[in-house]
Amino acid sequence: MKAIVHIGLKPGVLDPQGRAIARSLNDLGFDSVKGARQGKVIELDLNGEDRTQAEADVTAMCEKLLANLVIESYRIDIED
Amino acid sequence: MKAIVHIGLKPGVLDPQGRAIARSLNDLGFDSVKGARQGKVIELDLNGEDRTQAEADVTAMCEKLLANLVIESYRIDIED
Amino acid sequence: MTKTEKITPDVVAEHGLSESEYQIILDRLEREPNLNELGIFSVMWSEHCSYKSSRRHLAKFLTSGEKVIQGPGENAGVIDIGDGDCIIFKMESHNHPSYIEPYQGAATGVGGIMRDVFTMGARPIALMNALRFGEPDHPKTRSLIDGVVAGIGGYGNCVGVPTVGGETNFHKGYNGNILVNAMCVGHARTDKVFYSAASGVGNPIFYVGSKTGRDGIHGATMASAEFDDDSEEKRPTVQVGDPFTEKLLIEACMELMATDAIIAIQDMGAAGLTSSSVEMADKGGVGIELNLDNVPQREENMTPYEMMLSESQERMLMVLVPGKEHLAYEVFEKWELDVAEIGKTTDTGRLVLKHKRKIVCDIPIAPLADDAPNYDRPYIASEKRDVINAADIAQPDDFNLVLKQLISCPDIASKRWIWEQYDRHVMANTMDSSQSGGDAAVVRIHGTKKAVAISTDVTPRYCFADPVEGGRQCVMETWRNLTCVGADPIAITDCLNFGNPERPEIMGQLVGCIEGMNEACHALNYPVVSGNVSLYNETNGTAIPPTPAVGGVGLIPDSQYLTAISGAKDGDTLLLIGNMTGWLGASLYLREIEGREDGAPPPVNFDEEIRNGNYVRKLIRLRRINAVHDCSDGGLALAVAELCLSSNTGAVITKPHDDIPLHAHLFGEDQGRYVLAVEPNSVNPIISTAEGLKVPVRKIGTIGGDNFTMKDVFKISMNSLRHSHENWLPEYMKGDAK
């Protein structure tokens, strides 16, 4: 099984990387860009077949390691 | 409109970050994790309504700035 | 690719081998090579590994001396600094990879040069970088700077070795071929230096570090191939560095080296497993048999060809003492690195590779290394240029403006934007670094009062104008820069960056520079102990300016005697040591102000240089000098301006009474000169002793105030000079991204 974890900054946390990306895109002439945010995706290869179990495990991984809850929030997708 | 750009390392490119994450998850007792890869997502807020145009623009942004094509590949999703 | 693939002339050409080279392979093997064997010959005989165009000329270098423990031929050079301590150092290029992928190219360049140093048992203690970019207006320049600097910092900072200095030039000659030369300096105990010669028969060969992937396959041949507009397609050969693994590898190797388990050790650099195994076997006069199934692999279904040619980073090869294998397993497993026994030394003199129970390569080692092609390429010397008479160059109307233009021109402007991205303090032994803007970086040997001084220099303007004179000058300048911090210069490493050696005029530049450098080495008793050659730095037929970067290393026996550029105090007298003719040919002034790059470069007079330099060093050791800086780019005026900027003060210099035109007096680039700031009561003794030593000294002014002034000629506030000096690079880098 595969789990895709999306991790992004919480609203209200300043995102200097996102801002720099938007500015560079504007500088390059992409005027349609109003804003940008950068997040990360962690793709996990998992043993086992049990979706519910996987979901519970990956949630625990996020809480324990993958996300820093002071500044980040996460979302999990499980794929077969 | 919104564009979501997923950027990941090309297959075969060393991903030390993914390896470190997988190992740390194993150390924390998550034995089901066989491997991990880390990529990034850039979320762009775009002016305009034209999907085709947006797709073309974002492709150009990826080629010019967002992705490092030497080692990364990308995928674009456009949302309304 | 399978080994049954037919070796057609196209396949041979794709491997960068000429027809005659292929013929030699056929003769030596007395049969057709298979593809694995061809691949191995091709990387071993590439310019990068075999030095086939430069070998016979490099052989002329002075390479030995009282302090030399190991000269060229090993992974790095080793010099003795007394008390059982030695310094191990080398410089290397990563030009082509950095142009294609600036971040990873520069990062892996730093990683590679560090491995050359710690492979010999030295803990890396300092990094330097010599960079050449195209003109600022070129569309690629900005993003190349951004990526290269981030890559150097990203790697060095993470590994925890301070990047303490370097140089950065810009010229249109590098538009399509930037130069990224990295130098690493390490410290070892003399009785714990490790070499790469395998020995014995039946000894186990160990692979340690990262797994092997398909990175950089054919990197070594790429680094020796000229660029054209299709180079973008060669992209997948770029390697990715992992400084985290490098750091673990250093610690693990140091730990294993503290035992007596290692017979020989060699990093896997260009041409990876191939060159490391062949070199170890060749040096030790033994054969090697490897079982490729045991090579730690990152990807599935890797072929022998791919494994042998991969340039995956952060890997080492070792020959161990039989019976001590467990030590290697313990140490490398502790550091969570891969470790595997992949073969044995043999008495056959052959390189034998097994894969899936088949022999996939069986070739004699001698022709791969020793008998590699060694060309005597035709060359023509560069035409001598006329000496420019300074009086023929119009005097500027506004000296204030000239000063501002020079202090802010790309080559002179502060490189703070660059070096603030480098951790210069980690390891807590940095005593002087880029931060002071001084001549050489100074790093203390941990736990001792000794310190080493390091400087990288070359003035490509001079080398282009006259390769021999430029060659003398670049070696001389490092010697002078080391002298400026009170060090005894000991030895150099070099990185010879040139165009296509198959063109006689380029070959002439290479031969000329080597000749000039070698003269300097002999005159100064300053041998070459390691180095690297990077040829084919051309794009669409245009070569870079000849750029033999030199890295000099010297010893400060007692770090209390350190003197730097930054110590000038208000009221100090400014002295100039050295002769003055007002040499404007090939000067920075001529290029930046007159837009001319002609004229013969300033000549180097070794006898004068030695007298002047030795005197300066003696004064430093007697603590007679508060600050010192040599006169290089931009001449006397820029030397004083830089010294004032660094010392946070101003100066008044006096108008000369001689017949040298004023602008030549101020900006001429006569060699062998130093500006000193000394206490007023030291002036007379300094001058009278100098007379006896035939060292020219004159008073040129006084330190102090908020301005840089020459009465009736210029007066410029230090604030405004500082602003011009500091602002160019950050403002430039703020421009459009990528």
Place this chain on the structure above:
Amino acid sequence: MKTAVIVFPASNCDRDAAMALEKVTGRKAEMIWHRETEIPADIDFVVLPGGFSYGDYLRCGAIASRSPIVRDLIDKAEKGLPVAGFCNGFQILAETGLLPGALMRNKGLKFVCRNQKLTITNKNTRFTRRYKDVESVTFPIAHHDGNYFASDEVIRRLEKDGRVLFKYDGNPNGSKSDIAGICNEKGNVFGMMPHPERAIDAQHGGTDGLEFFKSIIESI
């Protein structure tokens, strides 16, 4: 007086920290490998050194903060063991939750290495009390992710309780309220991005950091 430095894979200021501790205590610091599970009971002060633990992968300090030794460190710190983290060590302490907030990418997005002037904002702590007559110090900084973030609420509380010990004079990285170093509620756990351990020697980085180490050592 026994001190210890915890060594993670790719810690790279561990030796610097040990030198500083030895200089001030006259006794060699114990080096504790990250795989150990327990800090010896007789250790009086622990330093988490700078560096790039685990390559700074995922987030700076994140993986180190979950290592076996740090689990024990958290326990002991909660019971009052004095702990200081510099640079990567601060990032690790923030990741454990022993100190509030998080350290994000520098505002300028670049690694920044310079000599940084700091204002001492509370001299009434175990880590700063010897700076009696000193208003500011200069410590080297060298980091990529030193941009201190916490919610406005947390920042207000830190300021009110005097838990901000050092502030940047000229903010190099975008940290909220110019915060350079903070301590926990009990005042036994301290973290800062600058490197006091690189400022204990006149030949290298100056000596402004000595009083920092003397303060905490004296308090034990």
